[in-house]
Amino acid sequence: MIETHRDGEGRVYLKGWTEPELFSVVLREADEAGMDFQGFKVRDEDTLTQLSRDLRAWGVDVQEIPAGDLDHCGRRMQFSTPTGHRFELYATKTYTGPWGISEVEPEAWPRGLRGIRVQRFDHCQIHGRDIEAMRDLLSEVLGFYVTEHVIDDTGKNLAIFMSLAMKAHDVALILDDRHGTFHHAAFYVETWENLLRAGDLISMTGTSLDTAPTRHGITRGQTTYFFDPSGNRNEVFAGGSTHYPDQRPYVWHDRNIGKAIFYHHQKLSEKFMTALT
Structure with a gap:
């Protein structure tokens, strides 16, 4: 950034x-x-x-x-x-325009970018006990809608993904007794090649890698996770599904949660499930 x-x-x-x-x-x-x-x-x-x-x-x-x-x-x-x-x-924040390109006939990308070359902040995943009340607050007061959710055999929501526009999600809500906890912040890059470059930089700099570049089932986005020096988990995220506000949410079942999170490996690591801040 x-x-x-x-x-x-x-x-x-x-x-x-x-x-x-x-x-x-x-x-x-x-x-x-x-x-x-x-x-x-x-x-x-x-x-x-x-x-x-x-x-x-x-x-x-x-x-x-x-x-x-x-x-x-x-x-x-x-x-x-x-x-x-x-x-x-x-409602208001200082406007500067995109960095390094003109707002008149802009070039494809700015010269002088460093590192992973993040385009924008994308979403956060948070954990807590009452995700259905959180869903209701976000949808009924603030205008979010559900794009995907994970349910158990009784139909109980274990995870809810919500968007404000046509993104795959702006916030992910995960049912967890560790109330008020934080799983990751995600930053968007444009392509799979950009994501692979991010994975290379994570390795080249000796940064603590959590998950190598792969794909999600939920959101269909491409992903890699790493820990920053403070101990927070970060995600580099590319692609992802387009979702429409009047579209029905996608449904995943908890028996297939491995594929839902890591589409290729189809299993979760203990660290991914337990490391929260």
Whole structure:
């Protein structure tokens, strides 16, 4: 990713090269790994105010964080979710345009990119106890819809994948007694070749590899996972299915969970299932 800013508290702001705003990820120093919050942009300030009312009407405690708490970002509405995580909504952030290319007759890609050449932040996977209440909150208040889910023999949801547009997913919800935990953040690249290059760089730099380049069954995306120096798991993600808001969700059964997660190997490693922050 591209470092775009550092603030007075030492936080580092980063973005993928196609992203039009100044940042999509903020890193801060902490005593342990994890995710403070995940944020979503809404249409405008009026929408932000209305969604804050809608969340309170749903019974959610909403805290307004004033503009400037994060540099280059307007006011934010922060709330706790049924899975034990913090989400935020915001409407304004400093616009910079994509990095390294003009907005007039842009070239295919910018010169000077380094590393994996991330295009954008893609999604997060989070774990908690009440994923169905989380699904209802995201769908009925914020406009998400379910693209895929994993069920057991009784029809109980074990995992729910949700999108805001036509992406395979913006958030993955996994049923887990380890409430309020974080599995990974995913970053998008365009092609399988880009993903293989990411795998090469992970090996060349001695980075802690979790899963070598392969394919998911769920989302049909191509993937590789690694751990950053703080201990958080990250994913490089390419491709993925197109999903339409009026399309029925794909269904997976837990007896085939290995194929659902790792389509080629068709089995899960213990580390993939147990390492959370």
